[in-house]
Amino acid sequence: MTKEQNRIMAKPKVATTSLAGCFGCHMSILDIDERILQLIELIEFDKSPINDIKEFTGECLVGIVEGGCANEENVRVLQDFRKHCKILISLGDCAINGGLPAMRNTIPLKECLDEAYLNGPSVYNPSGQIPNDPEIPLLLDKVYPCHEVVKMDYHLPGCPPSADTIWQTLVALLTDAPLELPYELIKYD
Amino acid sequence: MSENLETVVKTVCEGTGNDKNRMMDIVRELQEILGGVSDDAMDLIATQVGTHRVEVESVVSFYAFLSKNQKGKTVIRLCDDIIDRMFGFERIKQTFCDALGIELGETTPDNLITLETTPCIGMCDQAPAIMVNDEIFTELSRDGAVEIVEQLRAGLAPERLRRRLGDGNNSSPLVSAGVSNNLRKRGEVIFAPLECGRALKKAIAMSPNEVIRDVKTARLRGRGGAGFPTGMKWDFTRSANGERKYVVCNADEGEPGTFKDRVVLTERPELLIEGMAIAGYAIGAQEGLIYLRAEYAYLRPFLEDTLQKARNMNMLGVDVLGKPGFNFDIRIQMGAGAYVCGEETALISSCEGLRGDPKNRPPFPAQKGYLGYPTSVNNVETFCCVARILDQGAGWFSQIGSKGSTGTKLLSISGDIRRPGVYEVPFGISMKEVLELAGGEGAAAVQVGGPSGQLIGPDMFDRIICYDDLATGGALMVFGPHRDLLKVVEYFMDFFIEESCGYCTPCRVGNVLLKNRLDEILHGKGEPLDLTYLEELGNSVKATSRCGLGQTSPNPILSSLKNFPGLYHALVKANQPFQPTFDIQKALGEAKEIAGRPSMHFAE
Known part of the structure; x- marks a missing residue:
């Protein structure tokens, strides 16, 4: 192997996923714009919607998780991330607090499904069935923030966190430097 | 609204001169007469003393011994502190519940007896203890409990119930309490023999500044716990601007496990009164207040009598002990069951007829205290020390004890x-x-x-x-070695959650979060990082709370974590597939039932 190849191989890996989120946080990752070229110098993406790798190929340094856990598949993916990633980051308010999907948390699951598939004012469902294919992951009783399911190492708030915040955080983590987030980046009103 | 209620409220309010600052006395008395302070009564009080209804309700709803709902003719309060729990609380509780046919917090259908619990009533040395209205019963057995219920049912008033009278002044007619002093060791300061009036006589022969100088020379520090130098506090109060000044004695010893002031108030009230008069002379106050916790109401007639005797001896009153122009008298202000009122600014709020909320500092009470006037708040024991210092000399006092901590x-x-x-x-x-x-x-x-x-x-x-x-x-x-220390910690956190006044968020919310995490650990659902969480959150609560309650409430957790880490480490488990509090099967239960199929990912 050449020296250059060696360097590439040794690059730390980053995985990302969107659980019960809207992909807005991932859009924000893409908002780092041309800096993604610099990022690629620093890291290699493993499992992530950005490169469409579906399963982990090995151990990762950082796992970035958007969205909370609304169903069993979310839980399985999150567990998988915990297993493969040294550092797990909750990215954005849904991962941290449950966010919009958690608005159903005060309503019993059965009522939610009935409203969505049977009783809602705009529902047209002559068969009166609630989708129940074995492929459809079962919903959890409520939407859980990630840290209630597995241990999360960092929380990066925002809806979504801005590209600059994500950039600063990743650079700090990858270069082992202290993270400095100026006031503008953590001010939300 | 009955005319009768109107008359009662009117009479009670007029008894205080329709003074809204005496709200505590008004609502306490009405609670006693009516068994509760109803909505109608609160409206009437507000009109009568010229304040807003909400001011009255905020007081009634704040204190544990006051209530809007009518309670039974007799209220039995079981002392529920950790020591009582160790010595038979559960047994006594069950006996009362069975004998009365009600649960805790309920009233018998005939409205005769209400059964409640209350935190430490200052009888830990003779647990289990209970209050029956103002009367105290200690070292209670199951038979004793049944007997109390039987006598109450037979129509006996609480003060007529049979009891074995305690030692010393506990058996004097004005106290007649079944309380023992358990005074095991008398030292040379507080419990040495006393000659009434000698200290005060010596004090008024000096100038106020000389009195303060003596207290400073003796290096006396506050005995309530914080240890602020008493002489310095008096100096501040004396030099503060104010047309009136006040001396306040903190006799609200609500810290569970503390009962020393009970014995001082029973055996050495004269010394306390003398100390307060000396304080009055030193700082230039004409009025003193003794804030007596509601749990010690049984001592009140005795203390009033002692005050009267002091007035008869001219140790209180006009031209005290013949000193022209030195007028000083003392009034007893009753509390109504709130731990936070032991904190001096909350105590002042309570004296002013308000909820027991602590105040912002600065200004300190020495500058702006009771009713906005410079006020010195000192502990019962501190006043007693002062009297001895003035009597026996600062040099004598400072020889006792250690260098930085003089006296006993x-x-x-x-x-x-x-x-x-x-x-x-x-x-x-x-x-x-x-x-x-x-x-x-x-x-x-x-x-x-x-x-x-x-x-x-x-x-x-x-x-x-x-x-x-x-x-x-x-x-x-x-x-002892057979006790579960984490149960003790758990109890203390419950205590603080209950007693937090709720004004500031770190204390109101932080203590609950601490307790929740502690519970998870105690139920085997903890992981090692939870200990870091407890420590960090505990320190935040301490650093950001408004008064001494929140600034110390995480201590049970923090000090047990520090001094008994093994207890916690034995309970937490590392490297678990999920957070220990997350139960995947429970989370999927509803969906499995609705869908009628098992989980794809998580087999049971």
């Missing part, structure tokens, strides 16, 4: 020891010596200074009781 300290010792009670010991004594005195050699842990203090283990029993090492208001709760 009253310790209230309870728990797993052979001789529970009050000990007057010189500062500088080691914990080991104290335990030997009290018969607690095999102790596994001692809670020093009540829940807000610290929990120490045998490896620290060489530590010294003084302001620079083991600083304490005097409560020592001793736990």
Whole structure:
């Protein structure tokens, strides 16, 4: 192997996923714009919607998780991330607090499904069935923030966190430097 | 609205001169007469004293001994502190519930008896203890409990119930309480023989500044726990601007495990009165208040009588002991069951007829205290020390104890020891010596200074009781090796959650979060990082709370984490597939039932 190849191989890996989120946080990752070229110098993406790798190929340094856990598949993916990633980051308010999907948390699951598939004012469902294919992951009783399911190492708030915040955080983590987030980046009103 | 109610409220309010600052007295008296302060009564009070209805309700709803709903003719309050729990609380509770046919918090259908619990009533040395209205019953057996119910049912008033009278003044007609002093060791300051009036006479022969100088020379520090130099506090109060000044005695010893003031108030009230008069002379006050906790209401007639005797001897009143222009008198202000009122600014709020909310500092009470006037708030024991200093001299006093902590300290010792009670010991004594005195050699842990203090283990029993090492208001709760210390910590956190006044978020919310995480750990759902969480959150609550309650409430957790880490480490489990509090099967239960199929990913 050449020296250059060696360097590439040794690059730390980053995985990302969107659980019960809207992909807005991932859009924000893409908002780092041309800096993604610099990022690629620093890291290699493993499992992530950005490169469409579906399963982990090995151990990762950082796992970035958007969205909370609304169903069993979310839980399985999150567990998988915990297993493969040294550092797990909750990215954005849904991962941290449950966010919009958690608005159903005060309503019993059965009522939610009935409203969505049977009783809602705009529902047209002559068969009166609630989708129940074995492929459809079962919903959890409520939407859980990630840290209630597995241990999360960092929380990066925002809806979504801005590209600059994500950039600063990743650079700090990858270069082992202290993270400095100026006031503008953590001010939300 | 009945005319009768109107008359009663009117009479009670007029008894205080329709003074809204005396709200505590008004609502206390109405509670006693009517069994509760109803909506109608609150409206009437507000109109009568010229305040807003909400001001009245905020007081009634704040204090544990006041209520909007009518309680039974007799209220039985079971003392539910950790020591009582160790010595039969559960047994007594069950006996009362069975005998009365009601649960805690309920009233018998005939409206005769209400059964409640209350935190420490200052009888830890004779647990289990209960209050029947204002009367105290200690070392209660199951038979004793049944007997009380039978007598009440037979129509006996609480003050007529049979009891074995205690020693000393407990058996005097004005007290007639079934309370023992358990005064195990008399020191040379508080419990030495007393000649009434000598100290005050010496004080008024000097100038006020000389009196303060003597207190400073004696290096007297506050005995309530915080240890602020008394002379300095008086100096501030004396030099503050104000057309009136006040002396306030903090006799609200609500820190669980503390009961020394109970014995001082029973056996040395004259010394306290003298100390307060000296304070009045020194700072230029004409009025003094004794804020007496509601749990000690049984001492009130006796204390009023002692005050009257002092007036007869001209130790209180006009031109005290013939000193022209020095007028000083004392009024007793009753509390109504709120731990936070032991905090001096909350105590002042309560004296002013408000909720027991602490006030912002600065201004300190020495600048702006009771009703906005400069006020010195001191502990019962501190006033007693002052009287002795003026009588025997600052030099004599400062020779007792250790260098930074002069004089003696009253310790209230309870728990797993052979001789529970009050000990007057010189500062500088080691914990080991104290335990030997009290018969607690095999102790596994001692809670020093009540829940807000610290929990120490045998490896620290060489530590010294003084302001620079083991600083304490005097409560020592001793736990034997068979006790579950984390249960103790759990109880203390419940106590703080209950007693937080709710004004500031760190204390109102933080203590609940701490307790929740502690519960998870105790139920085997903890992981190692939870301990870091407890420590960080505990320190945040301490650093950001508004008053002494929140600034010390995380101490049970923090000090047990520090001194007994093994207890916690044995309970937490590392490297679990999920957070220990997350139960995937439970989370999927509903969906499985609705879908009628098992989970794809998580087999049971």
